[in-house]
Amino acid sequence: GTYIERHIQSNPDLYGPFWIALTLAFTVSICDNIVTYLNQWRGDEAAAAASFEANQHLPLCSTAVNGSTTASCRTEPAHFGSAAAVQLHHNPLAFTFEHLHLSMLITFSYVTLAPLLLWSFCQWRACGKLYSFLECLCAYGYSLAAFIPVAVASLLDIRELQFILFACAAFMSGS
Template sequence: VMASPHELTFQEFEEAADLLSSNPGASTLSISSPGAAAPSDVKVDLSEDEDDQQESSELLGGEKQTGGFWTFEYYQSFFNVDTMQVLDRIKGSVIPLPGRNFVKHHIRNNPDLYGPFWICVTLVFSVAISGDLYTFLFNMGDPGHHYRPQFNRVSIAAVTVFLYAWLVPLGVWGFLMWRQSVESHISSYTFLETVCVYGYSLFIYIPTSILWTISVYWLEWLLIVIAMVISGSVLVMAFWPAIRDDTKLTAFATMAVIVSLHALLAVGFKLYFFQTPTHTGSSHSGQQTTPAANHTTLTVGKHQ
């Protein structure tokens, strides 16, 4: 049985018409005749795909805009780290390896204030309490010494540590920005990256201040040298790549100032909070010389 020509032609179904009427922006492809031009008949809607691609590129590129400085989201980005990242950065500040820049290998364009803040707080109490304990242990055998907790040391340590952790990075960052404006080939870090490097470099002074309670003169200064070498190496390896393309005099002078200020902080801790009392030694010497003088007087009396 031969089919009629009417049965062999393509027909439009009502279901397809209903789908197109409910979603007019859907992708459609119509073929009217074999000889028709294909590009003119193809209609594709890519508006939603372009929006998704744009959002993905913003997330990958880190260009997602946050709120203003008066919003909570603005400050939340400064503490966007987890425990493993903080521990990795502390490890990098205690074990600096040659050729490993702390900013590039540990911060990785994600500086934080969480770790530096708690390091500074811990250092304040560690230095103040350890210094008070050092004085108590040194005078423990002296019956004339009355122990009095010196709570003012906490305030002095807090002012010293936080001023150093903010003002010195501010000065270093400002100097690098100025040199970058003078010499275009000089690289620089952001202020938050500079504060982050300085904050983590102070961690080594926490165990060092605890070990300073051991009242051994040569050991105390040996610990200072070790702490200064470790923390100073972190700063040098972090800031030397940013300043090495400058003139030799400027580069070496900048590194010398950074290391000197860091060493001055450690020496200041030792001389103020862990100083050896002098009045105790004089009282002991006075108790030793008085019996000797009385013995001399008695000997002279016998001869007379």
């Protein structure tokens, strides 16, 4: 028999699917905040390195030209020829609740609308095996558990791996 017939049909519940969807929404939101912070940190570091490299050709301010100091000069001598000498000031990692609201809206809409559309299509086509809407909602909610580790793995900045993991989770969820 199918998963619904073996595990859900005797006692469909919404407890597990609710907590799985909530966990997925929080995980996506937290990982999004971390990725945003890391991208900002990488951007600050790249901008500081570019500023440091652009500043290398300028003379020190103490260099005099015709009795006056130069108009554009660097304030400190270059240390060790690397961007490590530039001190970066980072903002601390902060959790933004706007991401959580959006993540919860998308996750819970997906958890309810996809089974509703599937159940409605099966009702319209008069399929041989008809499951109740509650059974479809329960099975679909449990199937989203595969996306939780994929959301955590999205912290890795390897697009090909992210795509493969997401495709595997979508296949596992759909099957």
